[in-house]
Amino acid sequence: MQHKTNPYYSPCPVETTLNIVGNKWKLLIISKLLEDKKRFGELKKELSATKNQSISQNVLTQNLRELEEAKIIKRKVFAQVPPKVEYSLTELGASLESVLNSLETWGGNYQKGCI
Amino acid sequence: MQHKTNPYYSPCPVETTLNIVGNKWKLLIISKLLEDKKRFGELKKELSATKNQSISQNVLTQNLRELEEAKIIKRKVFAQVPPKVEYSLTELGASLESVLNSLETWGGNYQKGCI
Numbered sequence: 623m624q625h626k627t628n629p630y631y632s633p634c635p636v637e638t639t640l641n642i643v644g645n646k647w648k649l650l651i652i653s654k655l656l657e658d659k660k661r662f663g664e665l666k667k668e669l670s671a672t673k674n675q676s677i678s679q680n681v682l683t684q685n686l687r688e689l690e691e692a693k694i695i696k697r698k699v700f701a702q703v704p705p706k707v708e709y710s711l712t713e714l715g716a717s718l719e720s721v722l723n724s725l726e727t728w729g730g731n732y733q734k735g736c737i
Numbered sequence: 738m739q740h741k742t743n744p745y746y747s748p749c750p751v752e753t754t755l756n757i758v759g760n761k762w763k764l765l766i767i768s769k770l771l772e773d774k775k776r777f778g779e780l781k782k783e784l785s786a787t788k789n790q791s792i793s794q795n796v797l798t799q800n801l802r803e804l805e806e807a808k809i810i811k812r813k814v815f816a817q818v819p820p821k822v823e824y825s826l827t828e829l830g831a832s833l834e835s836v837l838n839s840l841e842t843w844g845g846n847y848q849k850g851c852i
Contacts, residue, residue, distance in 0.1 A: 635844030636768045636837060637761075642847075646752075646759035653751045717843065717852045722751060724839035728832065729750030732757075737832045 630692065642692045643718065647677060647685045652715060653722050655695060659710035662686075694718070745807065757807050758833065762792060762800045767830060768837050770810060774825035777801075809833070 630641040643649055647669070654660060654668050662682070670676035686709060689695045694715035700706040711718075731737045745756040758764055762784070769775060769783050777797070785791035801824060804810045809830035815821040826833075846852045 631848070634765075634768075635841045635848060637765060637844070638848055639840045639844035640761040640764055644761035644764075646755040649755055649759070650749075650752060653749075714847075714852055717846075721836075721839045721843050724836045725754045726750045728836050729752070729754035731832075732829075733746070733750060733753055737829055 639721070642694065643721070645685070647681065648689055648694075649722065649725065651682075651685060651689060652694065652711065652718055653726075655709060655711045655715065656719055656722060659698075659708050661706065661708055665709065689715070754836070757809065758836070760800070762796065763804060763809075764837065764840065766797075766800060766804060767809065767826065767833055768841075770824060770826045770830065771834055771837060774813075774823050776821065776823055780824065804830070 630638055632638045632641060643652065650669055651665065654665055660668070665686075666677060666679065666682055669682070686695065686697075690697055693712055695709050696712050698708045698710070700708070728737075745753055747753045747756060758767065765784055766780065769780055775783070780801075781792060781794065781797055784797070801810065801812070805812055808827055810824050811827050813823045813825070815823070843852075
């Protein structure tokens with residue numbers, strides 16, 4: 623990483639990660655894309671299904687755009703009618719699996735009352 | 738965990754965790770308290786030191802209050818003049834170390850350009 627030019631850089635590694643994935647929606651989007659590539663509508667539906675609050679079209683679009691800028695996800699547009707756009711994780715994005723696993727493990731233990 | 742009465746509950750374990758610690762400030766506060774118990778002023782100073790943006794008094798107060806409500810941190814008030822208040826992790830809060838470790842490892846690898 624080029625520290626001077628990278629907008630996500632912080633001397634603290636935890637903060638560097640959080641500058642990239644530091645909101646709930648981004649981590650949930652990555653969690654869904656770890657399962658499989660998804661279309662916009664699928665993501666919107668799935669994020670709203672498990673959630674206490676649903677995600678608006680604008681907020682999802684904004685978060686997807688920021689994740690694409692950070693090279694965590696990529697966007698594939700199919701030249702067809704109606705247009706089809708698929709989102710998937712880049713190699714960098716897929717490397718976040720360990721982070722998502724730790725969130726899942728902790729949440730599972732919390733739900734079971736093990737901690 | 739009592740699902741029906743727990744405001745953080747989601748059927749998805751990842752989301753359950755994020756309902757509790759799902760913003761950047763909360764995770765950074767927990768990261769600082771994993772080192773040691775801290776006073777308000779110490780937290781404010783340390784959070785602003787490593788960060789691209791500093792945290793305001795109000796935002797820190799609000800996040801500390803929410804973490805206390807979620808039983809992640811506890812607040813100890815010393816009866817002295819001037820008043821002294823110390824924040825530390827509860828057992829539940831300390832169990833988040835694995836999550837913070839995964840964020841730190843990923844961030845470290847990202848900084849080194851290993852991913």
